[in-house]
Amino acid sequence: MxxxxxxxxxxxxxxxxxxxxxxxxxxxxxxxxxxxxxxxxxxxxxxxxxxxxxxxxxxxxxxxxxxxxxxxxxxxxxxxxxxxxxxxxxxxxxGKAHTRVLGNIWVKLGVIAGIILLLMTGVYLWLMPILGERMAKGFSKEAEINMGEQMYQSVKQQYRIDAQKTAILNQFYKQLHYDVGYPVSITVVESNEMNAFAIPGGHIVVYDAILDQMKTPEELAALLGHEASHIALRHSLRNIFRSMARQMLISIIVGDQSGIVSVAVNNADNLKGLQYSRSLETEADNSGLRLMVKSRINPQGMRRLMQLLQKESGGGEPAAFLSTHPVFKDRIQNIDLQLQQLTPVATANDSLKTIFHSIYE
CATH class of the missing domain: 2.30.29.30 (Pleckstrin-homology domain (PH domain)/Phosphotyrosine-binding domain (PTB))
Known part of the structure; x- marks a missing residue:
């Protein structure tokens, strides 16, 4: 030795x-x-x-x-x-036999590791959004309104608010008499982007760039009806929960609503770029049309709004609102189909026109 x-x-x-x-x-x-x-x-x-x-x-x-x-x-x-x-x-x-055994073991371990990775990826991409969706359904309306208010307070710090147009749009919305079950409040902010988005619980943020493109009160009524429908149908809440489900996982599992609110408020800036699925956008379009018909507002305003936005999307980079909404051609076709099934009875609303024109004075 x-x-x-x-x-x-x-x-x-x-x-x-x-x-x-x-x-x-x-x-x-x-x-x-x-x-x-x-x-x-x-x-x-x-x-x-x-x-x-x-x-x-x-x-x-x-x-x-x-x-x-x-x-x-x-x-x-x-x-x-x-x-x-x-x-x-x-x-x-x-010996060679042992080498083969070790090789087989490592191959098997590699396969097992791959399966585990696939399962973890599936949980991350598929199960988390489902958990978020289920949690949204169990989220109380009171908690949603409270969370939405906190998110709004966070969001508005990032913009310069046009107080005059904000007051006019809230007056305009009041004249629409849309009943969506939430205390809707509208804020107009200064921005060059063509965008508008809904916050859970009742707040709607409208960029003045999209407002400046409106030609008729019916188009504005359509825009507000669409965004109000997102609120009424809890689309904003559901999308937030789905997109942030991974961050909210622990709170979702234990049912801690305060933890969920905290995550949502901390990510409030994501609202302006939050994408809705094609089905949710179609649902909001259809709901907005029904709101217009019920309030005796010409629902053709929804079609003209889509045509306006489609025109704005032509050439160059699409604006924020356009990039987060489905293809307008399909939406216009759906609106035409809905208009065939509805029996709108539009009436002249001079006060609505007066308020609308005061936006641009």
Whole structure:
């Protein structure tokens, strides 16, 4: 045993020591100093060596002692690895069969890891939004209004509010007599973007750029009816919960509404770019049409609004409102179909026209 090598010896109890290793065809002697600096020798019978793992840096030799426990020798010395292969060349751990077994094990582990990764991805992409949707359904109206107010307070800090147009639009909305079950409040903000969005619980934010493109009170009534429908149908709430479900996971699981509100308020800025699915947009269009018909406002205003927005989307980069809403051609076709089924009875509303024209004075 004149040739010695270095390695790290791991006991079955989990302790490890820097050791000197001596090799023979029958035994491997491991010499180390314990905690009291006493020299200890451990003798492994080569026949009881159970594995040599080449996947770990340098290699790891595993041994089963007479108590059935596993001890390990962590090897970083390539000379020791070479010596082991030479001394124990007939041992099963260095045979081709063992190599195939180890290879198969790693292949199986890779497959298992891939399956686990796929499952985790599925949970992340599919289950989380479903949990968010279910939580939205159980979210009380009172909590929604309270959360929406907090989100609105956060959102409005990012804009310059046009107080005069805000007052006029709220007066205009009041004249529409839309009954959506929520206390709707409208805020006009200064921006070059063509956009408008609804906040859960009742707030609607309208950019003055889209307001400046309105030609008739019916078009504005259509825009407000569409956004108010998003609120009434809880589209904004559902979309927020779906998009932020991953961040809200713990609160969703334990039903902590205060935690959910906190996450939503902290992400309030995402509202302006929140995308609705095609089905939700169609639902809001149809609901907006019904609101207009019920209030005896010409529902053709909804069609003209879509044509206006479609025109604005032609050429160049689409505006924010356009990029977050489905293709207008399909929506116009749906509106035409709905108009065939409705029996609108529009009446002249001079006060509505007066308020509308005062926006641009």
């Amino acid at each position: 004149s040739t010695t090598y270095s390695a790290t010896y791991h006991t079955a109890a989990g302790h490890y020591y820097q050791a000197t290793v001596f090799l023979s065809a029958v035994t491997i002697t491991i010499r180390y100093n314990d905690e009291e600096s006493q020299v200890k020798d451990v003798n492994w019978l080569t026949k009881d060596i159970i594995a040599f793992n080449k996947q770990i840096i340098g290699g790891e030799l595993q041994y089963r002692n007479n108590r059935g426990e596993t001890e390990r020798l962590n090897i970083r010395d390539q000379q020791l690895v070479d010596a082991l292969q030479k001394t124990l060349k007939h041992h099963r751990i260095f």
